Amino acid sequence: MNLSIVGTGYVGLVTGTCLAAAGHRVACVDVRANIVEMINSGRPPIYEAGLELLLSQVIRDAMLTATTDLDSAVANSDVTMLCVGTPTVNSQTDLSQIQLASQSIGGALRKKTAYHVVVVKSTVLPGTTEDLVQPSIENACQRKLGEGWGLCMNPEFLREGQAVEDCRWPDRIVIGVSDDRAAEVMRQLYAGSHCPLVVTTPKTAEMIKYVANSLFATLISFSNEVGNLCASVPGVDAREVWRGVHLDRRLTPMRAEPGKPAEVVHYLWHGLGFGGSCFPKDVAALRGFGKRNGVATGLLDSVLTTNETQPLRMIDLLEKEMDVPNKKVAVLGLAFKPGTDDLRDSPAFPVIRALKKRGAKVVVHDPVAMPLARRHDELSGVDFASDWQDALKEADACCLVTSWSEYKAITPEHCLQFMRQPVILDGRGFFDPTSFTRAGVIWRGIGYTPIVPLPAVPKWD
Numbered sequence: 275m276n277l278s279i280v281g282t283g284y285v286g287l288v289t290g291t292c293l294a295a296a297g298h299r300v301a302c303v304d305v306r307a308n309i310v311e312m313i314n315s316g317r318p319p320i321y322e323a324g325l326e327l328l329l330s331q332v333i334r335d336a337m338l339t340a341t342t343d344l345d346s347a348v349a350n351s352d353v354t355m356l357c358v359g360t361p362t363v364n365s366q367t368d369l370s371q372i373q374l375a376s377q378s379i380g381g382a383l384r385k386k387t388a389y390h391v392v393v394v395k396s397t398v399l400p401g402t403t404e405d406l407v408q409p410s411i412e413n414a415c416q417r418k419l420g421e422g423w424g425l426c427m428n429p430e431f432l433r434e435g436q437a438v439e440d441c442r443w444p445d446r447i448v449i450g451v452s453d454d455r456a457a458e459v460m461r462q463l464y465a466g467s468h469c470p471l472v473v474t475t476p477k478t479a480e481m482i483k484y485v486a487n488s489l490f491a492t493l494i495s496f497s498n499e500v501g502n503l504c505a506s507v508p509g510v511d512a513r514e515v516w517r518g519v520h521l522d523r524r525l526t527p528m529r530a531e532p533g534k535p536a537e538v539v540h541y542l543w544h545g546l547g548f549g550g551s552c553f554p555k556d557v558a559a560l561r562g563f564g565k566r567n568g569v570a571t572g573l574l575d576s577v578l579t580t581n582e583t584q585p586l587r588m589i590d591l592l593e594k595e596m597d598v599p600n601k602k603v604a605v606l607g608l609a610f611k612p613g614t615d616d617l618r619d620s621p622a623f624p625v626i627r628a629l630k631k632r633g634a635k636v637v638v639h640d641p642v643a644m645p646l647a648r649r650h651d652e653l654s655g656v657d658f659a660s661d662w663q664d665a666l667k668e669a670d671a672c673c674l675v676t677s678w679s680e681y682k683a684i685t686p687e688h689c690l691q692f693m694r695q696p697v698i699l700d701g702r703g704f705f706d707p708t709s710f711t712r713a714g715v716i717w718r719g720i721g722y723t724p725i726v727p728l729p730a731v732p733k734w735d
């Protein structure tokens with residue numbers, strides 16, 4: 275099938291690349307000429323694990339091209355996917371990118387006679403596809419929905435850092451369709467997928483996306499509240515508590531083969547709270563939607579409040595150890611999670627803001643997000659380290675914010691060797707508290723307060 279993708283950011287580029295790898299011919303459209311140029315040369319403008327290799331393959335095989343020419347991309351395709359941004363501003367979704375892009379797609383459809391399906395992949399509140407996208411296209415193309423074109427709402431569930439895998443192996447595909455003809459085209463598009471296809475109305479598809487994100491955000495805030503409770507009881511490690519809870523078969527389906535251990539769900543761990551471009555904005559948008567519809571959303575309010583205060587727990591831990599003014603504090607990890615360079619709503623920012631406000635000298639490091647970080651307004655006045663060793667040098671404390679696997683190389687010995695004061699604030703339950711504490715490092719974590727002094731190591735000989 276020939277596809278055009280409008281908006282070539284995290285979702286558009288990954289979706290376009292994976293669909294091209296699945297055998298579709300894809301034209302990626304963006305208003306930013308610089309990223310179009312990068313894509314055409316096989317270089318992704320974003321960091322996403324596994325994307326560069328797949329993109330270079332589909333570019334080499336001429337299955338994907340990028341362009342700023344939306345008209346010709348729409349004219350030469352059967353399906354157009356709308357993947358532009360939908361930021362939340364003051365609990366309201368800013369739909370300006372959706373509106374503009376819909377008008378442009380409608381304008382292109384005006385000159386087209388062959389049947390075409392427009393697919394909304396961006397996350398939009400219930401009603402947006404039918405009340406905004408549809409009339410915008412109808413006005414621009416001068417044809418009603420069903421007169422040579424169909425509409426579909428097809429939410430995206432990929433996670434950054436695992437986006438290529440999620441896109442190629444989704445758990446389910448949800449399509450909210452305007453009519454049977456559009457549904458048939460979508461079935462053909464996803465014919466190679468081996469997962470359940472949920473066919474529903476556009477409004478229900480829109481709601482499914484917000485409910486999925488809000489459910490996970492709610493569970494993470496709950497996990498963080500539990501982590502905070504565990505930390506108030508020295509010796510109780512929230513990681514162990516969660517393992518004990520997760521093994522319930524309602525959360526972790528047991529393996530069929532007897533005798534094989536269950537794989538514990540690898541989600542819902544406590545830490546610095548959720549960040550990224552989706553959970554904070556989507557929960558806030560659903561809460562705003564509820565308020566406008568006169569529906570109380572007390573639970574969602576609490577989810578956001580817990581999330582806002584969670585990064586500051588790291589500062590509380592630090593202040594218990596030292597007077598912060600003029601201390602050098604290393605912040606390891608800036609991306610909102612490992613595997614991506616995305617800095618949007620990263621918990622690193624409230625931590626850094628609070629450190630700067632208290633007069634700390636902040637030095638930051640991230641394995642992939644440094645180029646974006648250097649241009650970030652909030653990071654003016656901080657020092658950028660070349661690697662984690664450089665960040666730890668002469669530091670009075672180190673805040674572990676993002677659980678990049680390369681930070682696993684940090685040992686207690688490194689802390690003792692490089693730091694002025696070996697104080698580790700672990701925001702992700704990342705390091706082993708026992709080995710760090712035994713070696714003489716002051717380890718403080720969210721979700722766990724070690725019993726100090728530690729019990730003696732048992733001797734076996």
Ligand SMILES: NC(=O)c1ccc[n+]([C@@H]2O[C@H](COP(=O)([O-])OP(=O)(O)OC[C@H]3O[C@@H](n4cnc5c(N)ncnc54)[C@H](O)[C@@H]3O)[C@@H](O)[C@H]2O)c1
Nearest residue numbers: 281282283284285304305357358359360371375396397430
């Ligand atoms: N990032 C994620 O992990 C993720 C996952 C699932 C769903 N979503 C949703 O998908 C949507 C896109 O998210 P994103 O993170 O990819 O956004 P993004 O900001 O990374 O990308 C949006 C792109 O659209 C381009 N654009 C804007 N207006 C355009 C126009 N008129 N014509 C052509 N291009 C245009 C921008 O230049 C930008 O490159 C949002 O609604 C988001 O909520 C995001």
Ligand SMILES: O=c1ccn([C@@H]2O[C@H](COP(=O)(O)OP(=O)(O)O[C@H]3O[C@H](CO)[C@@H](O)[C@H](O)[C@H]3O)[C@@H](O)[C@H]2O)c(=O)[nH]1
Nearest residue numbers: 430431432433434541542543545547548549550552610611
């Ligand atoms: O147990 C957990 C899991 C995640 N997080 C945090 O939650 C945030 C989001 O993580 P994750 O869900 O892995 O990444 P996203 O890329 O934001 O993906 C979410 O948002 C996307 C955009 O809507 C959806 O498509 C995905 O299904 C949804 O998981 C990150 O800050 C994580 O550190 C936790 O604190 N604890």
